[in-house]
Amino acid sequence: MPPRFLFQPAFKAFTGSSYVQSPVVALSLNPSKTSIRAGSAEARERRRHDPFLMAQARQRKAANLSRRQVLAEERETSLGHPVESAPTPFVQELKGEQPDPQSPSSSDARLNYFVSPEGLQEALQYSKNLASPLENPDRNTADPQLEKEAAERHLQEHQNAEEAINRIVQISNGNAQDRMRLHIQKCIETFGRHNTDKTLPPKPKGEQIQSATELPVKTPRVGRDTGSAEVQAAILTAKILNLSKHLQTSNKDKHNKRNLMVLVHKRQKMLRYLRRKERGGPRWQHLMKTLGLSDAAWKGEISM
CATH class of the missing domain: 1.10.287 (Helix Hairpins)
Structure with a gap:
């Protein structure tokens, strides 16, 4: 069989131009796009005009949001909420709620x-x-x-x-500052060491080192305890509950949102210090149980 030779036809219809362009040159001059970057403007424009791509984008977004919600629920279930406290009697009293409707609230007995x-x-x-x-001394008249x-x-x-x-x-006729002052007094009386030292055992002692120098005997406390870590954490909790209750109805109050974040992180540092100092002892457990706080209040990074 004779060999075949591929060549361009010499005779072509005359179109007014004598220039003949080969297919290889045409492809090199006008390259076609095979891929488009996902986040580019051209991809967004194609997606906007393509209903199939729009439906896919909505499905991916819905799946992402649902997965984020599941992860948030799992984290909240395992660690708890970093701001809200469990409804213990002490927390209900700080919120102004009445634990037992039949009995008068103990906050009503306190006066301004x-x-x-x-x-x-x-x-x-x-x-x-x-x-x-x-x-009249003269009874006759x-x-x-x-x-x-x-x-x-x-x-x-x-x-x-x-x-x-x-x-x-009556405290019910007072303003927010009066109620907060009574809450602070309640925190001092509940967690102050002038009262808790009589009921709570001391923290577990560390290992004794014979070569260590002996510390001097501490001077006994005079008056009420207002500066210990547990009292400060309880006062911060009262302020946090007050601000979170306010933000439930005023969600656009950006100034108090920032104040709430500052108070929550300050309480987190205070709780970490108290846990390290008390070695997770009875005083730490009494504080966390009474305030209804979870591990999310002091563990990990708090994002609000």
């Missing part, structure tokens, strides 16, 4: 302006005796009817004054 119920009753009784009408009317009028005025004073000193 640093007034105690016993001191208020003593002051009211003293004012009643001080303002009581005097009897005394009018019993006038004395009886004066005593009844004095009793009615004292009842009105007592009701007004009780309304003034």
Whole structure:
């Protein structure tokens, strides 16, 4: 069989131009795109006009969001929430909730302006005796009817004054600063070492080293404990609960959102210090159980 030779036809229809372009040259001059970068503007434009690509993008986004939600739920289940606390009686009292609807809340018994119920009753009784009408020493000229009317009028005025004073000193009629001051006092009385030292055992001691120098004996505490780590963590928790309750209705308050983040991270450092210092002892366990805090409040990185 004779060999075949490939060649371009010499005779071609005349189109007005004598220039003949080969297919190889045409491909080199106009290269076709075989791949498009996923995040480029051209890819977005193609996806916008292609319903199949749009449906694929929506499916990937939905799968990504659902996976993120599952991971967040798993993390919250394992570690807990870094801001919210479990509904313990102490936390419910800080939030202003009543644990038992049948019994009056213990926060109602506390009064504003640093007034105690016993001191208020003593002051009211003293004012009643001080303002009581005097009897006529000459009983022969005394009018019993006038004395009886004066005593009844004095009793009615004292009842009105007592009701007004009780309304003034009620914490329910105070502002947010008054309630926060009472919460701070409650934290000091609950976690202060002047009270907890009587009930909680000391932290476990470390290994004794014979060559170590002996530390001097600590001076005994005088007055209430307001600066220990557990008291400061409890006060920070009260402020965090107050801010989180406010942000539930004011989600665009960016200033207080930042304040909440600062308080949460400050409490995290305080809890880490207390855990390291107390070696996870009874004082640490009592604090975490009473405040209803989970491991997310001190472990790992807090993202809000």
